[in-house]
Structure formats: structure tokens, C-alpha cells
Amino acid sequence: MTAVTREGPAIRVSGIRKSYKKLPVLKGVDLEVERGSIVALLGSNGAGKTTLVKILATLLTADAGTATVDGIDVATQPARVREAISLTGQFAAVDDKLTGRENLVLVGRLRHVDDPGTVADRLLERFALTEAGGRVASTYSGGMRRRLDIAMSLIGDPKVVFLDEPTTGLDPEARLEVWRTVTQLAASGTTVLLTTQYLEEAEQLADRIAILHRGRIIVNGTLAELKALLPPVQREYVERQPSLEDVFFALTGKRDSADDTEGNPS
Amino acid sequence: MTSHAASDTAALTGRSLRHILRSPDTIITTAIMPVGLMLLFVFVFGGAIDTGSGVGAGGYIDYLLPGILLITIASGISYTAYRLFLDMQGGIVERFQSMPIARSSVLWAHVLTSLVANLVSLVLVVGVALLMGFRSGAGALAWLAVAGVLVLFILALTWIAVIPGLTAKTVDGASAFSYPLIFLPFLSSAFVPTDSMPGPVRWFAENQPVTSIVNSIRALLAQQPVGAELWIALAWCLGILVVAALAATAIYRRKVG
Numbered sequence: 060m061t062a063v064t065r066e067g068p069a070i071r072v073s074g075i076r077k078s079y080k081k082l083p084v085l086k087g088v089d090l091e092v093e094r095g096s097i098v099a100l101l102g103s104n105g106a107g108k109t110t111l112v113k114i115l116a117t118l119l120t121a122d123a124g125t126a127t128v129d130g131i132d133v134a135t136q137p138a139r140v141r142e143a144i145s146l147t148g149q150f151a152a153v154d155d156k157l158t159g160r161e162n163l164v165l166v167g168r169l170r171h172v173d174d175p176g177t178v179a180d181r182l183l184e185r186f187a188l189t190e191a192g193g194r195v196a197s198t199y200s201g202g203m204r205r206r207l208d209i210a211m212s213l214i215g216d217p218k219v220v221f222l223d224e225p226t227t228g229l230d231p232e233a234r235l236e237v238w239r240t241v242t243q244l245a246a247s248g249t250t251v252l253l254t255t256q257y258l259e260e261a262e263q264l265a266d267r268i269a270i271l272h273r274g275r276i277i278v279n280g281t282l283a284e285l286k287a288l289l290p291p292v293q294r295e296y297v298e299r300q301p302s303l304e305d306v307f308f309a310l311t312g313k314r315d316s317a318d319d320t321e322g323n324p325s
Numbered sequence: 326m327t328s329h330a331a332s333d334t335a336a337l338t339g340r341s342l343r344h345i346l347r348s349p350d351t352i353i354t355t356a357i358m359p360v361g362l363m364l365l366f367v368f369v370f371g372g373a374i375d376t377g378s379g380v381g382a383g384g385y386i387d388y389l390l391p392g393i394l395l396i397t398i399a400s401g402i403s404y405t406a407y408r409l410f411l412d413m414q415g416g417i418v419e420r421f422q423s424m425p426i427a428r429s430s431v432l433w434a435h436v437l438t439s440l441v442a443n444l445v446s447l448v449l450v451v452g453v454a455l456l457m458g459f460r461s462g463a464g465a466l467a468w469l470a471v472a473g474v475l476v477l478f479i480l481a482l483t484w485i486a487v488i489p490g491l492t493a494k495t496v497d498g499a500s501a502f503s504y505p506l507i508f509l510p511f512l513s514s515a516f517v518p519t520d521s522m523p524g525p526v527r528w529f530a531e532n533q534p535v536t537s538i539v540n541s542i543r544a545l546l547a548q549q550p551v552g553a554e555l556w557i558a559l560a561w562c563l564g565i566l567v568v569a570a571l572a573a574t575a576i577y578r579r580k581v582g
Contacts, residue, residue: 116423118581138425146423152416156344168336169426171329195347211420 067130069094069219069250070115074124077110084110086274087124092267094218097241097251099265101258101307106271108254109149112221115252116146129218145212146221152208155197159188159207162196163214170215182210186240202233209240213249220244222253226260238264262303272311285310330427337421337434341408345442351404355446358507359397360453363389366516367457374517386459390451391542392515395535396507397450398443398479402486403503405439409490410499413580422581432487432577439483440476447475461546471545474555477562478538482506484569491576515539534561 070092077085084107092098102108113119115128117137126133129143153162160179167175183192186206191199196207205225212220222241226234241264245251255261261268262282269279278285282303289301289309301309345351363386366374371385412418412431421431451459463471486503493499510516512526513535519527530536537557544551 118419118423141423141425144423146420148416148419150416152420154340154417155415156347157340161340161343165336165340166424169333169421169424171332171425 067127068092069096070098070126070128070252072111072115072124072126075111075114075121075126076123077107077114077119077121083274085114085121088271088274088276090269090276090279092219092250092252094250095245095248096266097245097253097264098267098269099261100252100254100269100271101256101261102254102271103256103311107274108256108271109223111271112146112223112252112254116144116221117141118146142215143217144219144221145215145217147208147212147223147225149223149227153196153199153204153211156195158193158195159183159199159203160192162207162211166211166214172215178214182213186210200233201229202236205229205233205237206240209237209244213244217249219250219252222251224254224256226255226257234260258303258307268303270307270310278310329425330430330433333426333430334433334437337430338437341434341438342441344408345438352442352446352449355397355401355404355442356449356453358400359393359450362396363393363450363454363457376518384458386454386457387461387547388543389516390454390459391539391546392510392513392535393450393454394447394475394542395478395510395515395538397446398475398482399503399506399509401443401446402439402479402482402506403500404442405435405483406486406490406493406499406502407496408438409435409487410493410496413491418581428578428581429574432573435487435490436480436483439486440479443479443483444476461548463546463548467545467548470555471542474538474542474545474558474562477559477566481562481565481569484566484573487573488569488576491573491580509533510535510539513539534558534565537561 068091070090072088072090075085075088076083088107088111090098090100090111100108100111110119114121115126115133117133117140120134128140131139131143133140153159154165157165160183163179163182164175167178172178180189180192183189186209188203188207188210191203196204199207209222209225212222225241226237229237238260241251241253245266253260253264265282267279267281268285269276271277278288280288285303285306286301289306366389367386371389374385376385376388412435418431422428485506489499489502513519513530513533515535519530519536522530537554538561541551541555541558544554
């Protein structure tokens with residue numbers, strides 16, 4: 060099953076809509092993620108990033124539109140999608156009362172890998188947790204918990220990994236640790252879709268950046284492409300390249316003005 | 326997928342049993358209140374309670390124990406709701422649900438863990454009762470029947486506990502539901518015969534599930550004929566079990582998809 064390499068993008072989303080009660084959160088989202096790339100889904104709090112990730116991870120069903128992961132439809136074949144993905148949620152979902160190693164072995168057993176013990180030991184080593192592997196996770200630092208969390212996501216070699224705000228609540232040092240981990244992950248061929256509200260994080264990690272604003276993807280491109288959307292570098296008193304932050308605010312409209320498209324040069 | 330149901334449930338049950346091994350206080354706290362009630366009723370009130378003739382020769386504790394066992398279970402299942410609530414809050418259920426596991430295994434693991442934890446608490450309470458003078462000449466078959474009724478009662482109450490575990494908004498809410506269940510035995514034949522109760526109370530006591538269950542266990546332990554009471558007890562347990570399990574499963578489906 061895993062030997063088959065499917066054609067097409069790792070993730071394809073078209074026209075996805077989702078409302079909670081009467082409140083529309085996603086209003087027709089379109090997105091494609093190429094295999095083996097890191098794509099950052101950038102947006103402010105409440106933009107619908109987590110909702111989109113949950114739909115792709117089969118935890119929520121969309122009201123309209125289609126989405127495929129690894130070529131498999133999330134609505135009609137959720138069980139097969141779950142074989143291909145793994146999700147690391149917003150809050151490190153590790154079992155505090157189990158040791159790091161036990162957490163990994165548990166996930167290994169649930170993913171039906173052949174030798175959970177060996178897989179666990181290998182991951183502990185890869186994530187520099189070998190020494191901590193025998194301690195219960197409640198004694199871990201924030202960065203260690205996140206590393207364990209991400210290590211748990213890699214068991215069973217998922218093709219697509221969703222990281223929902225992987226560095227929220229981490230101190231700068233732990234954030235760098237996670238960034239290194241994500242970069243290594245993509246180097247090994249895994250597709251990563253990460254959500255973040257930190258512009259710097261998207262700038263550092265992602266091959267492509269998609270900005271989700273008011274329920275729609277308003278722009279999707281490489282950092283260079285995004286920067287090209289703004290007028291050329293202005294030479295006035297200081298030479299200054301627009302940072303991604305400038306681009307973000309220019310595209311999403313002045314820090315929360317009424318119109319979606321305001322400031323979007325079309 | 327279904328072929329994994331058993332192994333997934335086993336893996337997840339192992340996980341929550343490990344939680345209990347690492348904080349065995351939950352089992353001890355479960356047993357403390359019933360043991361305290363047993364001490365109170367046997368050594369303080371017991372002398373003044375007339376349970377009538379024909380019930381064993383070992384005295385009041387033989388009369389009391391079945392009701393105490395049900396109270397043990399009623400207080401034990403509040404931890405089931407508590408453990409499930411914590412899992413729902415912590416995001417670990419979400420992680421499990423995004424993995425290729427049998428969907429029902431998360432609930433079943435909590436149910437089986439509840440069964441094991443409650444059985445351990447029951448053994449503790451019976452142990453204390455033996456120290457306090459409880460005796461039964463019941464044979465292996467009668468004990469097996471008692472164990473069977475208790476297992477059914479644990480499963481029935483556990484599935485009830487799953488509902489607040491899934492739906493509660495706070496930790497207190499998750500475990501508060503068990504208080505009425507703990508008090509139900511007081512309005513039954515668990516502590517005193519129902520004959521002495523005034524009309525409406527007596528009617529309630531004689532027609533609620535605890536009385537038939539207590540009477541059946543008491544008769545089995547005292548080597549007396551059980552009769553129709555046992556079938557009523559089994560019907561209550563199975564009925565509650567099925568209704569609560571269906572309701573809990575439906576809520577679970579709606580909650581986690």
C-alpha cells in the first residue's frame with residue numbers, strides 16, 4: 060500500500076466551506092500542496108486555520124467542497140486518509156503519565172507497525188530524547204514535549220504531516236528546536252502543512268506560504284512571489300526590503316479594516 | 326479496520342491501566358468511603374438495626390455487604406468519567422481519532438479500565454469486610470453468580486459515566502453525577518429492610534434497581550433461593566447497560582465524528 064506513489068499534489072482543496080452554527084469560518088478555500096514541500100498556512104487567530112486542518116485530518120466534515128490528501132478523498136474515505144497522515148494539534152497531545160518511550164510505543168501499536176519498541180528507540184535517538192525516554196512526559200520542558208509530539212507524528216511514515224501551530228507557547232530556544240525538526244522532516248521527503256500566526260516562522264520554514272484571511276486563501280506563493288506583489292523596493296532615506304509582515308498586512312487589509320480585498324493589488 | 330479493534334482496544338486499555346498503576350490512590354479513595362460506611366453501620370448503627378430473621382447467622386455485616394459493594398461501584402465510576410474527561414480535554418482523543426484505529430476502541434478502553442479498577446476496589450472492600458467478620462458459606466458457583474451480577478452492574482454504571490465524561494465542561498461536572506448514584510442504595514433494602522419504610526418511600530425502594538440487585542447478591546451469599554428477584558436484577562442491569570451504551574456511543578460519534 061505504501062509502495063504505491065500516487066500522482067498529483069499531496070493535498071488538494073477546492074471550494075471547502077464550513078460554518079459553525081450560523082458563523083461561516085471557511086468560505087470556499089482552494090489550496091494545493093506539492094509533494095515533499097513545506098507549506099505554511101498563515102493567518103490571524105480565528106482565521107480558520109485549525110478548522111481547515113481538522114477537515115483535512117478527517118476530524119471535521121466540510122459543509123461543501125472537496126479535499127483530497129495523497130489523492131484520497133477525505134469525505135468518502137476517511138479511514139484511508141488516516142493511514143496517510145498524522146496530526147500534531149495545537150496543544151502537545153502527549154500522555155503526561157506515560158514515559159516518552161511509552162508514548163511512542165503506544166502510537167506504534169496503534170499504527171500497527173511491526174516492532175514498536177525498535178521504532179520508539181530510533182525516534183528517541185533522532186529527536187535527542189534517548190536520555191529522557193524513561194521519564195514520564197510531565198517532567199519534560201515545553202520544547203521536549205513538542206519534540207516528543209512531533210516524533211509521535213512520524214511513526215508509520217505518514218506521507219503528509221499536519222502541524223497546527225507547532226511553536227505556539229514555546230520560548231525562543233524551543234522554537235528554534237522545533238524549526239530544526241521541521242526542516243529535517245521535509246528533507247526526508249515528508250509533506251508538511253503547518254499553520255502559524257508567526258510571520259517569521261512562515262518566512263523561515265516554508266517553501267510556499269498561503270495566507271488564509273476571512274475564510275479564503277487570498278494569496279499563495281513563495282516568499283519571493285509574495286514580496287513581488289508589493290511595489291518595488293523604495294529608495295528613499297533607507298533601503299528596505301518589504302518583510303513578510305509588510306506583505307501580510309498589505310494583503311489582508313489595514314490591520315482589520317472592513318474589506319477583504321482592500322490593498323490587494325490585482 | 327475492524328480487525329484492529331481488539332488490538333487497538335488492548336493497546337489503549339494498557340495505557341489507562343498504566344495511569345491507574347501510577348496513581349493507585351484512585352483505587353484506594355474509591356474503597357475508603359464504602360469501608361467507612363461499613364464501619365459506621367456495623368459498629369455504630371448496626372446494633373440498633375433489626376434486619377429480621379432468616380438472613381445468615383453472621384450478623385449485620387452479612388446483611389450490609391451487598392449494598393456496600395454497589396456503593397463502591399457507584400463511587401468508582403466517577404473516576405471513569407474523570408479519566409475520560411481529561412482525555413477529551415487534553416487533545417489526546419483528537420490525536421487517536423486522526424490515526425487509523427478502530428473508532429470505538431477509545432471508549433471501550435475506558436470501559437474495560439473501569440471494569441478492572443472497580444473489581445480491584447471490590448476485592449479490597451470484601452477483604453476489609455472479611456476482617457470485620459463477614460462470612461459466607463456460598464460455593465464457587467454462587468460466588469461466580471455474584472461476580473457476574475457485579476460485573477454487569479459495573480458495566481451499566483460505567484456506560485452511564487461515559488456520558489458526563491464526554492459532555493462535561495468542568496472536572497467537577499464530570500464526577501458530580503455519581504453522587505445520586507451513591508445515595509441510591511440508602512433508599513433501598515441495602516441498609517434496612519424496606520418493610521419499615523413509609524408508603525411512598527417503600528414503593529420507590531422496592532421498585533428501584535438497587536433493591537433487586539442487593540437482594541439477589543444477599544441471597545446468593547447466604548445460600549438461600551434467589552428466585553425471580555435475580556431476573557429482575559439482571560433485566561435492570563442489562564437494560565441500563567444497553568440504553569446507556571447506545572446513548573454514550575451516539576454522543577461520542579457526534580462529538581468526534
